[in-house]
Amino acid sequence: MFWRSGLLFSGFNVVKMQGNGFTNAMGPAFDDLFKNDLAGKGEALGRANGVFNTNNTTTGLIAGLTYALEKDRVEKQNVSTDTIESLKVSLMGPTAAVGDAFVFNCLRVIIAGITISIAKTGSLMGPLLFIILFGGSELLMRWYLLKAGYQYGTTFIDKVFNSGLLKIITNAASMIGLAMVGAMVATTVSVPLRFSVKFGKTTMKFSNIFNQIMPGLLSLILLFLMVYLLKKGVKPMRLVLGLLVVSIILAFFGIF
Known part of the structure; x- marks a missing residue:
């Protein structure tokens, strides 16, 4: 799992982001848990292959925790699939924030x-030291976070199950996950409506009308339309291509 977690971006795409890479990292865990249960392994792979996006260094914490939760679900049957998915989604934002701020920006x-000051002198020690110091520290952090996620994950689940806090934590994690998804929609989905109608010297912009009703209303409508089509069985790639074609046509006519 440790070595595979370094390939988190290898299967990156606009639909699931790092979902394929996370599934690949979880592969050895599922091989261990579902040795003779192909159906159970398939379901676990399906759960892991959802939308996933976080910092590459801190992803080990989520992978280790997911392994621990899946193990408890199989062996003790005291963890639901909703709990596993909710905790995974709710941790993506915090681990990304910490990883980006500390690892990349600090x-x-x-x-x-x-x-760089060493490399300016023409010495090869400059780039070599950067690879050793930064690459080495990143590998160590990823390794220990993976172990910590697994070790504390089982202890964590035992405590909350015995104390009756599992349901509360599941609900809280679900709310955080939904809030994170909502924030992603609000910040990444944009519907720049430019269509307007002139009445004499007055120009009525339809974008202002929608914003007065509710800011981001068009983005929300687009989101629910995509969700509806996905539930109807339309493939994500067809939605992406269809949205691209429609956007070009509407932009050509000055609507967007």
Whole structure:
């Protein structure tokens, strides 16, 4: 799992982001848990292959925790699939924030500042030191976070199950996950309506009308339309291509 977690971006796409890479990282865990249960393994792979996006270094924490939860679900049957999915989704944002801030924007910048000054002298030690210091520290963090996620995951589940807090944590994680998805929609889905009608010297912009009703209303309508089509069995790639074609046509006529 540790070595595969370094390939998180290898199967990156606009539909599931790092979902394929996360599924690949979870492969050895599912091989261990579902040795003779192909149906159970298929279901677990399906759960892992959802939308996933976080920092590559801190993803080990989520992978280890997911392994621990799946193990408890199989062996003790005290964890639901909803709990596993909710905790995974709710942790993507915090681990991404911590990983990006500390690993990429702090540790990498400090090490690069030191090694660039060495590289300026023409010494090969500059880039080599950067690879060793930054790459090595990233590998160590990913390894220990993976172990911590697995070790504390089983202990965590035992405690919350015995204390009756599992349902509360599941609901809280679900709400956080939904809030995160809603925030992603609000910040990434844009419907720039440019269509307007002139009445004498007055121009009525339809985008202002929709924003007065509710800011981001068109983005929300587009989201629910995509969800509806997905539930009807339309393939994600067809939706992407169809949306691209429709956007080009509407932009050509000045509507968007």
